[in-house]
Amino acid sequence: MTSERALDWVDGIAHRLIHHAARRAPDSLADRLEEEWLADLASQRGPIQRLRFAFGCCWAINVIAHEHAVAALPVASSPTGQGHFIHHANGSGDSPFFTARTITFVLVAILHAALLYGLATGLGPKFTKIIESPLVPRIRQEFRPEARSRRFQSGTFPAP
Amino acid sequence: MAKRDRDVRMSLQTLKVLEAFLENPADELSGADVLQRCRLASGTLYPILLRLESAGWFVSRWESIDPSSAGRPRRRFYRLTPTGLRRASEVFAGFGRGVLA
Numbered sequence: 001m002t003s004e005r006a007l008d009w010v011d012g013i014a015h016r017l018i019h020h021a022a023r024r025a026p027d028s029l030a031d032r033l034e035e036e037w038l039a040d041l042a043s044q045r046g047p048i049q050r051l052r053f054a055f056g057c058c059w060a061i062n063v064i065a066h067e068h069a070v071a072a073l074p075v076a077s078s079p080t081g082q083g084h085f086i087h088h089a090n091g092s093g094d095s096p097f098f099t100a101r102t103i104t105f106v107l108v109a110i111l112h113a114a115l116l117y118g119l120a121t122g123l124g125p126k127f128t129k130i131i132e133s134p135l136v137p138r139i140r141q142e143f144r145p146e147a148r149s150r151r152f153q154s155g156t157f158p159a160p
Numbered sequence: 161m162a163k164r165d166r167d168v169r170m171s172l173q174t175l176k177v178l179e180a181f182l183e184n185p186a187d188e189l190s191g192a193d194v195l196q197r198c199r200l201a202s203g204t205l206y207p208i209l210l211r212l213e214s215a216g217w218f219v220s221r222w223e224s225i226d227p228s229s230a231g232r233p234r235r236r237f238y239r240l241t242p243t244g245l246r247r248a249s250e251v252f253a254g255f256g257r258g259v260l261a
Contacts, residue, residue, distance in 0.1 A: 032236070033206070036191060039223075039233035040202070043192035053195075056202030063207040071214075101204070102171075 010047035014054035021054075021061040026068045033061070059101075168215045170251060173204050177212070178248040181240050188221075188237035209238055217244030 018041060022034035037057050044050045168174070176198040181189060189197075195205055212218045223235040240248065 029210075035233050036236040037202075037206075039235040040190060040192040040195070042232050043190075043196075053202045056204070057206070059201075059203030060206040063203070064210055067207065067211065 007047055010051055014041055014050045017054035018057050021058045024061050025064060029064065029068070033064075168212060168217065173198075173200055174208050174212070175251070176200060177205065177208050178251065181238070182248055182252070185240050185245050188239045190235040190237055192235070194238075212244065213238065217241060217247060
């Protein structure tokens with residue numbers, strides 16, 4: 001019973017996410033995308049897959065809206081001034097083979113790997129050398145009984 | 161929003177989607193079908209489907225059911241157009257795969 005309630009709860013969140021995402025789509029696509037995504041959401045098995053699907057739709061709408069906006073922009077420097085539109089060729093900043101998301105993911109992964117490697121090998125000892133410990137150990141001189149007796153006599157050292 | 165044929169970005173994900181359709185070019189696939197076959201995230205798949213549709217490589221249509229009687233929303237089916245089939249085959253042939261060459 002509890003798992004059914006949890007599934008309903010996840011379904012509700014996924015539906016709301018998709019509805020919210022579709023509202024952010026261009027007007028000509030909003031209704032179509034919402035119906036299409038809700039139908040495809042129903043084919044997803046399990047709550048995690050459904051949530052993942054819904055979050056993916058939220059990501060997708062950013063890309064779709066961006067491409068739609070770019071495709072609809074008139075070219076200001078067009079010789080005729082009308083009838084020319086920018087076509088979304090390779091996306092802004094995308095390489096021919098990888099999407100911007102893939103490139104970002106790879107860069108973040110490389111950064112993490114480099115940081116971990118650096119800390120595991122070279123950077124760790126360097127940091128311990130640079131950052132000096134506030135507790136500097138000092139070796140005390142060897143205890144000498146005659147020095148102690150002199151202190152007793154002069155009264156600088158309290159008697160036990 | 162129609163795009164020129166040559167403006168389609170050939171990312172690895174786009175190639176995966178095209179490969180799924182090229183397995184049986186006459187088949188119609190919904191987004192959920194393609195997700196299952198290609199193991200792509202929905203955030204990656206749907207922009208690709210829309211991009212290929214606006215470029216004329218795909219056509220799409222609604223499933224012919226009554227949502228109220230079926231108890232679920234209609235699915236949207238995508239299919240390769242003759243242009244899409246030709247261009248996709250050329251792309252794969254260019255990679256040395258020769259899927260439908």
